[in-house]
Amino acid sequence: MNQFGYPVWISATHFLNLLFMAFLARSGIQILASFPRLYLKDDCAPGHEIIKFTKKKVPTDRIHQSLDEEADVSPWLALPGGKGANGALGVGRHWHFLVLVAWIATGIVYVVLLFATDQWRRLVPTSWSIIPGAIQSADAYLHFHLAPPTPGYPYDPLQQLTYFLVVFVLAPLQIATGAAMSPAIIGRFPWYPRLFGNRQTARTIHFMGLIAFAAFVIGHTFMVVVHGLPREWARIVLSSDHANQELAVVVGILGLLVVVGTNVFVTMLGRRDPRSAQRVLGRAVDPLQHWISSHLQSRQHYKSSDITSYFWVNGYPPPDPVYKDLAANGFRDWTLLVGGQIERELRLSLDDLRHMPSQTQITKHNCIQGWTGVAQWTGVPLTDFIKRCRPHANARYLVFYAYDDKALTQVDSKGLYYETLDLKLADAPQAMLAYEFNGKPLPIEHGAPLRLRVETQLGFKMVKWIRAISFQEDYRNIGLGFGGWREDYAYYSRVVGI
Secondary structure: OOOOOOOHHHHHHHHHHHHHHHHHHHHHHHHHHOOOEEOOOOOOOOOOOOEEOOOOOOOOOOOOEHHHHOOOEOOOOOOOOEOHHHOHHHHHHHHHHHHHHHHHHHHHHHHHHHHHOHHHHHOOOOOOOHHHHHHHHHHHHHOOOOOOOOOOOOOOHHHHHHHHHHHHHHHHHHHHHHHOOOHHHHHHOOOOHHHOOOHHHHHHHHHHHHHHHHHHHHHHHHHHHHOOHHHHHHHHHHOOOOOOHHHHHHHHHHHHHHHHHHHHHHHHHHHHOHHHHHHHHHHHHHHHHHHHHOOOOOOOOOOHHHOOOOOOEOOOOOOOHHHHHHHHOOOOOOEEEEEEOEOOOEEEEHHHHHOOOOEEEEEEEEOOOOOEEEEEEEEEEHHHHHHHHOEOOOOOEEEEEEEEEHHHHOOOOOOEEEEEEEHHHHOOOOOEEEEEEOOEEOOHHHOOOOEEEOOOOOHHHOOOOEEEEEEEOOOOOOOOOOOEHHHHHOOOOOOOOO
16 A cells, blocks of 8 residues: 555546647647658758658659648548648647647646645655666566565556656656747747757657657556556546445546547547637637747847758749749849838839848748758848838738749649738848848749748748738738638648747
8 A cells, every 4th residue: 555645636637638648649640741751950851861751752853842741641540630731730730739738737737736745756756776676677577577566655666767757857858849849939049959959850859759658658558457457447547545446447438438539529620620620729729829939039040051951842833824924034024012001002123122121141941841941041121121111000910922823833722822921020130021042043942033031930921932012900801811821721820930
């Protein structure tokens, strides 16, 4: 008999942990499936990955966009399942971030209660003797014997050490590596991902953490079974060594059915009605994301030696004749139309933009799919551009329109690509309209003649092949009203600093 007992809050947090970890794992798999390659360097060149979950080979004789890398995942495994181009990545991210908040809150409550009582001693080793004790326990299990619990404790030394590492090392590491993938955090604190090596190393460690959690759950479940399922469930489910074991089994099974049923329900919702999932989940988590990321301004200053040799293309260049004619003469006839809530409409040529104040910066591009690339960009600072446009006081958003007609460049799609940007994010030191890439005119595959750079946002917000810019009071009357083409048709969040 151990002296600690099983308080009700331990049983409750166990159940919530199981529920939330199932959501996090499944939505995490969905996010990984959008770019199923893992690297140890920010140069995400094909063939340099350490792990890949795809048999696709990147062709070298034509443009290959990163969206072609997306894998179709079964809804039995991923949440919500399917391909990212059909909205699965957008819905999966919504679930991942909402449940992450709930999981962290549950963990905080658990740790606070742990140290507010003497329950912390069930997990936290107080002597280095735990190490040889854990080795002895492991030896017993390897010889198919049950290791005896430490006198006065509910666990043997190996179990206690494992639980300590899961709660106080693995879980915080998952949170920390997740933060190291946020473009807003990376932009504001470029040193932070270097704690793990770089962003791609953090992404790989994050995946390994998922594997570690899965192994722990399997091992933990196995230990419960071999120690006697009814008795262990009486402790875990009903918080007592003396509870009715048959009742514990019934309650435990009902709890598992709730977890499975909830997963089935949210999967069906995400697949059958992704718009409702986008609306409901967005209302819950977008304000928090905005509060965390909107105040962070990029302070990236990478060196020339940091520029990556490979930079993925995302989106096929516009195939329409108007754009092709403009490209054929080096965009000398291209004109940027600027209108909306400004004092007077502007028509700017590429030469006009080149004669405006310019800046050059070397920054890290973070794609929503997971790949990264470091490049040098030169262009017009948006702060100077906005001053030249003299927007009205009621202007709150910039709307960027592209030549990219998705009916022509993406299967089963429609509409001209556009994105909106909060004026506050646009009025940032490293936000720019870029016309050069790595010291040369912007290439067509990366957005020529002009593309947006906002270094605290994910890549899909940085519109390529820009044809017009409009200052607007509200974005909800544009397109389908969700703030951008990917928000409209792929159910992405408009808030993407994380």
